[in-house]
Amino acid sequence: LSPPQNMAMRPASLRLLCYRHGRLVLARQPLGPACFRRLSSTAPLRERDDDEIPSAKEARPGLRRLLGLAWPDSLLLTGAGASLLVSSGISLSIPLLFGQVMDVALAGDVDPEMVPMAAAGLMTLLASQSVLVALRQALLSVAGERVSYRLRRRLYAALLMQPLSFLETNGSGEALSRLQADANAARGAVTTSATTGLRALVLSVGGVAFLTYLSPSLAGATLILIPPVAVGGRMFGRRIKAAQKEVQNRLAEANAASEWALGSLRGTRALGCERIEEEKYAQKLASAFRAGTGVWLQQAVFEGGLSLAANATVVIVLGLGSQQVIEGTMTAGELTSFLLYSANVGFAIGNLSTVYADVMKAAGATSRIFEIIDSKPDPTATPIYETERLIDTSRPAGEKSAGFLFESLRTPPVLNSLLRSVPMEADGASERVFTAEAVPADDSHLAGFSTGLVAASDEAFIDFDRVYFRYSNRKGSPILENLSLQVPKGGFISVCGTSGSGKSTIASLLLRLYDPDYGEVRIGGKPLREMDTKTLRRHVVLVPQDTSLFSGTILENIVYGLSDVDDERFKLASSIAGVDAFSSSRTSFPDGVDTKVGDRGSQLSGGQRQRIALARAVLRMPSVLVLDEATAALDLWSERIVLQGLKQLQEQGTTIVSIAHRPTTIQAADSVVVLDEGSVAQRGSFEELKDAEGPLNRLLKDPRLRSRLR
Ligand SMILES: Nc1ncnc2c1ncn2[C@@H]1O[C@H](COP(=O)(O)OP(=O)(O)O)[C@@H](O)[C@H]1O
Ligand SMILES: [Mg+2]
Structure with missing residues (x-):
């Protein structure tokens, strides 16, 4: 073929x-195997369905995972479970005690000295129960925080290592919802649901035992009511769930619409579409409201029915019970205890069914999360820089800082010492970061591309050899088709072409963000596939087309990731990239490079953002600098500063690949490559090409552009 x-x-x-x-x-x-990876890496994730309760069989792997998640905190959870069992036992005994107190009081032969003693005894019992409840709550909260910390952290780490095509296929919203909703569900299952379930189990089983002990015949009459109520509840519950889901879906649509409009308010306002957005939102809200009315009505009927059943039970018990009291087979106190127990049992059974659903859903959520955690990381994802900020400097070097999370949770000292005995991480993954040393920035590569690379002919230092590439989520003909392109060492080439012709794709391939489907990209004679990606990305630095700044200062944005930047190097980078040209202006930037840039850099102009991104790249002193339209938002004056800076870099030995469509930027390069339909249509020096018949010439014939060149 x-x-x-x-x-x-x-x-x-x-x-x-x-x-x-x-x-x-x-x-x-x-x-090669790499090709298979690409073919298989973009399978979409399973759709998540919040309200679907998986069957017991489906949920089994998720349940196992949940147990595994809870395991490191088993000490905490056992403590919580024990205090729960004791406090439930106390709760269980209280109705019986009440009944006995009542019988004694009704009999009238109370020893006056006994009253304060009985009161004190009851008080002690209740007080110890409260202490146990507080203890359980504290232990559970800490365990819950720790579970969700571990889970979120592992999931986030896995998400960051996914192939790029993963987010392109599934969208970041899906990833975020796993990080939030699914992680919350899992945490709830090991803490709240597990204990509510255990408590409900103890109370219902114990309650039924007491009911039978107090009066077997009455117990039989009451318990017969449970199955029909349960069946009715389940049927109604299903219907209500379905309707609720409908409401949620419509609300989600409304939210999505509002998020878009608020997120791009500048655009919405500029187009004068505020009213239209308001109306769209209102319509979505109204449709959610209409879908909701049904739910509310059904729910109201259901709850009314439930309370009728409960009250009927009380009446039946009262009727049958008073008859037994009159006959003398039961005391008034016992009847009271009986009524209290039957209420308890009713509640407990209700709880059991919700807890079951919650745990099953959490099992589903957990398997969804582990679907990502278990997936193979993209082999080309190779973190280079580590952060220092997470290193716990308050303790001596070498000591494991398992206490980090406890301190941040501000647990009281007593609990703290108890909790310290619990290992922080089951998998040891996070210890790595807490004790990690910052990776020193490596300057040696300025000398050239030596580490891990074989010498090649200097003429084909960067070598695209018959490259075919297509994004795996896009059908149709390849984006790059038989593309061959060479850049000499220390050269400065310009890649131009119409938008969509594959220029940014070339940049991505150079950083090995993707692998070509066929053909090879080599740097210094070594195919990128065989090169250590860490080394590659240390030496080849990209200034992407869509500059992304984070909220912080200009300085923080420029040194992002690097840990030991000296002043001189910083100044050099910011002058080469033309950052100091604006940041040193005392009038508009009184704080200089310490000025905050706002959310995603929104308080800066596009050109300023671009120059910061450029400085970020230059500071890394790359051997190969790839610029993707990095001067597109600059004015002619700043562009000139930047181009002069690039020339300076080139003199120091940096090879520059500049993707551009501006004649002034194209002209600055030693040679020009014009892309058309995924392959090279024209190449040569700017002087040669501008007068020869061809795409560049056609572009330049536009008189307005031509006049700018001078
Ligand atoms: N992540 C992606 N997934 C699918 N298709 C993409 C992706 N990125 C770019 N494309 C498509 O690839 C083609 C080339 O894109 P690109 O290299 O960004 O062009 P440009 O020359 O404008 O930089 C375009 O048709 C674009 O729609
Ligand atoms: Mg592009």
């Missing part, structure tokens, strides 16, 4: 061919 043909094949049939023939040769190249 020639490459264009096999590119048009569906991944499934490609895979099939490989299985059939063992070794499939694509245009004289065997299909």
